[in-house]
Amino acid sequence: MTGPVTTMTSTTSCCPEYAALSRRGLLQGAAALAGTTTVLGSAVVTASPATAASAGSVLVVLSLRGAADGLSLVVPHGDPVYYQARPRLAVAADRLVNKDGMFGMHPQLAPLEPLWRSGRLAAVHATGLPVPNRSHFAAMEELEDADAGSAERQGWLNRLVGTTAGDSPLQGFTMGGGVLPTSMYGDAPVMAAASLSQTRLPGDDQWDTIGGRVRSLHTLWDADASVLAGSMRSTFRAVEALAPASATTDNRGRYPAGDLGAALSQVARVVRGDVGVEVITVDQGDWDMHTDVGNLEWGRMRTNAGRLAGSIAAFFDDLGDQASKVTLVALSEFGRRVQENANWGLDHGYGNVMLLAGAGVKGGRYYGTWPGLTNDLDSDLLVTTDYRSVLSEVVTTRFRASTATVFPGFAPEQVGVMTSL
Incomplete structure (x- = not known):
């Protein structure tokens, strides 16, 4: 392949003999023999048009990396402490969109108003981890593993994919960076790619008019019994299965500038290609705003929120x-402090907001129990709804999945943000 494309499963759970093959050796072998191909997996992983059948539900998980400030995205204008704690950064109540008596959205989220008015967009406030964790990397891992106290390396989305029929790596797909997030890691086969244009075999382009490169790779690997050969055959099948998505129209020009617009335009092509994708992850970074949050006229919040909503x-x-x-769910690893700092910024906090849009969402309203804000240097938005309760409603209503399987040991509370299929 011509870019960072990964088909991935556990190399020890299904076949013990794989344990003898190091990951580095597998990667080096793949890179040396097939250009820039990166493959982690086994011969039992398959992806063909037959196994990549049409998916009944698709979940897109959008991670706002860096701890987005939910108090700026969905403003608690009905809580007077918000304006006391943020004399420079607070968003004026008369500028908010999708406003009710307590909450309203940042004006840069105005492109989402049609989804809100049609009942396809909702927000759940004061959500987050069971206990505060202000380390970005530790909080991300805890959020995406979603199995507190377990030493098993398996993310909640990988567990979700494992509950559905089929074994195609296209069922779980990470788009944008080519690297799997913790939520996707585990036993079920999944795939990662930087873009659809990079999900092809090296040399399979306009210069190879007779298809010799692809035939040579098949000759080299199809009859080979090694583990590496099995991974190569999986790669061939994954590329073949993804072809309908690659053939769809690229509407990138309709999206805002930036990485998120680029990634979501690719995700839309994968979904429109109807290749059997069930779960897709996408990232939007640069939410770690210790400085330069800004106001309605300038700053990073204005730019990020606009790109988020427009995308x-x-x-x-x-x-x-x-x-x-x-169904799309947007969430972040934790929120930010209630009180602004001296640098037009916000430091690491606790509670946050989750946005849900699309199929099954009972939209046009705000959910959650508001705990009230306090105004001191160390004050946080408290968490009154465990984020897993929100995600549990998504996976049970859209996939008929077991909460006990996807979120082991967790007993969800009712949020009411989703409706059944």
């Missing part, structure tokens, strides 16, 4: 007749 709105428009099966 999500363009994504649902781009999905066409596939939009009715797609």
Whole structure:
């Protein structure tokens, strides 16, 4: 392949003999023999048009990396402490959109108003981890593993994919960085790619008019019995199965500038290609705003919020007749302090907001129990809804999955943000 494309499963759980093969050796062998191919997996992983059948529901998990400030995205204008704690950064109540008596959205989220008015967008406030964790990396891992206290390396989305029929790596897909997040890691086969244009075999381009490179790779690997050969055959099948998505129209020009717009435009093509994808992860970074949050006229919050809303709105428009099966959840590893700091910024906090859009969402309203804010240097938005309660409603209503399987040991509380299929 021509870019960072990964098909991945555990190399020890299904076949003991794989344990003798080091990951580094597998990667070096793949890179040396197949250009820039990166493959982790086994011969039992398959991805063909037969196994990559049409998915009934698609979940897109959008991670706002760096701890987005939920108090800026969904403003508690009905809580007077918010304006006391943020004399420079607070968003004026008369500028908010999708406003009710307590909450309203940042004006840069205005592109999401049609989703809100049509009942396809909701927000759940004061959500988060069971206990505060202010380390970005530790909190991300805890959030995405979603199995507190377990030493097993398996993410909640990988467990979700494992509950559905089929063994195609296209069922779980990470788009944008080519690296799997913790949520996708585990036994079930999944795939990662930087873009659709990079999910092809090296040399399979306009210069190879007779298809010699691909035939040579098949000759080299198809009859080989080694573990590496099995991974190569899995790669061949994954590329073949993804072909319908690669053939779809690229509507990147409809999206805002930036990495999120680029990634979601690719995700829309994967969904429209109807290749059997069930779970897709996407990241938007640069939310760690200790400085330069800014106000409604300038600053990083204004830019990020605008790109977030514009990209999500363009994504649902781009999905066409596939939009009715797609649910998007946006979340971040933790929130930020209630009180602004001296640098026009916000330091690491605790509670946050989750956004849900699309299929099955009972939208047009805000959910959660508001704990009230306090105004002192160390004050946080407290968590009144465990984020897993929100995700549990998504996986049970959209996939009929067992909460006990996807979130081991967790007993969810009712949020009411999702409706059944």
